[in-house]
Amino acid sequence: MATITKTSPLAPAGGFPSLPAINGVEFAAVEAGVRYQGRKDVMLARIAAGSSVAGVFTRSSTRAAPVLDCQSKLGRVSDQTKGFAFLVNSGNANAFTGKNGQQAVEATTSSVSRTLGIPSDHVYSASTGVIGEPLPAERIVAVMEALFAELDPENIEGAAHAIMTTDTFPKGSSREIEIDGQPVKISGIAKGSGMIAPDMATMLVYIFTDGQIGTAQLQELVSGLNDRTFNCITVDSDTSTSDTLLVAATGKSGVAVDENEAFSQALHEVMLDLAHQVVRDGEGATKFVEVKVSGASTDKDAHKVALAIANSPLVKTAIAGEDPNWGRIVMAVGKSGAEADRDRLTIRFGDILVAENGWVSPGYKEEDAAAYMKQEELLIGTDLGLGDGAATVWTCDLTHGYIEINADYRS
């Protein structure tokens, strides 16, 4: 297996951020030796009784056993007096492992259930790593007491490290807001950079808040924000079998955040920040690209066009080559399947007007665009000139680094 040691050039400056502890949530991370040696590879989060939990999962029809298990449990609260737990291991995805996969999930989640004294349907697990190999559940069960002993409200950074596979940096984000003069906090962690290096997969996101909100309301909020954040990023168009986003609200701040605009905005920012960090850790990425589409007939059409541009290998390689190759943008718009009229199309690189009315703009100078493409952060703007539909998607370039990570090493 390839070991990626060099941190992405797009990693946020300053390293892992200082995330505020969330009242009602504790973290532990230990080494279980699931696959990796010499690093922590299992994390446990304990969440207080009375919390709400919401989640969004991969839509893959070949999704992994822990995902199916989470989906069957989500929204259920079998005992109001008991808390919840998130258990995650890296190194093995427990995906495409048949009946064995389900048994492994039962073994690890029931071990958490016994150790923490909570119902097993309050335990949400996830696994990330190799597909198709049986998960050595006994190694995770063997460290359960050690995890229990380590639980600490300040240890979210350890958790962020334990869930990494070939990520080149741990990902965290937080916001603190005031509602009616009272503080509410949100802290989240994520891992992933697409379907990562040999056999590695999965984007995992865990977000915690001390805001007070019901389960159904939290789920509605999270699902809506997910469509504007994690569903708007793409590294290589490949969908993991294990993608999981879980949000827990402990309510310990005593502040009701249901339908609160400031809270919803803050949660949006945390989700978007984590989503951007996943793109910034995209395999082989050297450019962070925002693709903004406006003027589409519908928002759905705008999203289609944005994804067609962001997923086009020819657009992504042009960006890698710092080539203002706007003909490839025209091509991607054309193939998207969305309603488009060649002669109403406007294309911009940053503030540079490249093309309008079906042809290159009279004032366009290739050298200006070529200079712009040398930046590390790029904006590709496309207006279809048809209606009010708009969408934004974030992606990275396609480089030799991607081929090296995915083709040059054998699993």
Place this chain on the structure above:
Amino acid sequence: MATITKTSPLAPAGGFPSLPAINGVEFAAVEAGVRYQGRKDVMLARIAAGSSVAGVFTRSSTRAAPVLDCQSKLGRVSDQTKGFAFLVNSGNANAFTGKNGQQAVEATTSSVSRTLGIPSDHVYSASTGVIGEPLPAERIVAVMEALFAELDPENIEGAAHAIMTTDTFPKGSSREIEIDGQPVKISGIAKGSGMIAPDMATMLVYIFTDGQIGTAQLQELVSGLNDRTFNCITVDSDTSTSDTLLVAATGKSGVAVDENEAFSQALHEVMLDLAHQVVRDGEGATKFVEVKVSGASTDKDAHKVALAIANSPLVKTAIAGEDPNWGRIVMAVGKSGAEADRDRLTIRFGDILVAENGWVSPGYKEEDAAAYMKQEELLIGTDLGLGDGAATVWTCDLTHGYIEINADYRS
């Protein structure tokens, strides 16, 4: 602009095939200096009066001016006593060129019309090369007399060369069959390897036969076969703004081929052969891959799954790395959007049974699969275990060569 001089390792052995002349069709190829210097870059085919012409074009909503012009003309025969013509230039795609693009098509096709004495709506043109630059139509008009003088039934190979952009080899295919003891011939040429090197685009295919068949019948046959040939290949999932397939039947054999199984089979073989040659010239390709999907709920679902596998950057890089990474096949099935049940999935590399019933097959040995992946021609078989839906798609691997061609050179 990058010049690709090395012939694809997947090119057919023996070079350009000897194609039989088709009674009623003549070819000319000359140097017009549209963009390239020192090579023939314009071809003209004259097709006898009484012929039928059928065509299939890109579905891109940003398609090029010549494509729109061909689509408006297809199926029309304004004078039964006059023949037809195909005019193609390489070096400039005349795409995204606004009103100027349309004027350029009018200039070149009316020049053919005057020179050959045929109605201008019997002239089908195509352009392939740079997107967004005005086509210097006057350079093509200037060589019209020279093209006329060169027309020769034996010159199809010259035509195959003239339409190349960054193709690494000219593509041709033919079949000769007998119907009721009488010979019928089919000869075709093609160019393309996806959306080729910097700013280059387009797959173009021209096929000629002396079989006798009506326009409507020919169109129906060609459209149906296109769905099983050119619509089943993918190099990089990017769709050109200029893709064009034209088939002309001169009827000069005097043999009716309408609803003739042998003819339809022979035409299918020529189309498939040319389609495969386009994949074999895929940018940076080192492996030719057949993706066969069976057991889907519908043929449409099978096609979706096959394309999801064939277009997945992770599957394609695994093939480049000769890595039997079947987990990525599972991932691609899962993301395809087709109905699939993880626990009914069967995956094969060639004759090697890799996975069945939702897990790796008990008899599977990784070293067998690793040895298989070293071959230049590969078969990936996937059975969904749900119904009778089936589809086959052909593709190539994703290598450093693709990145070099598309990112390392500036246009």
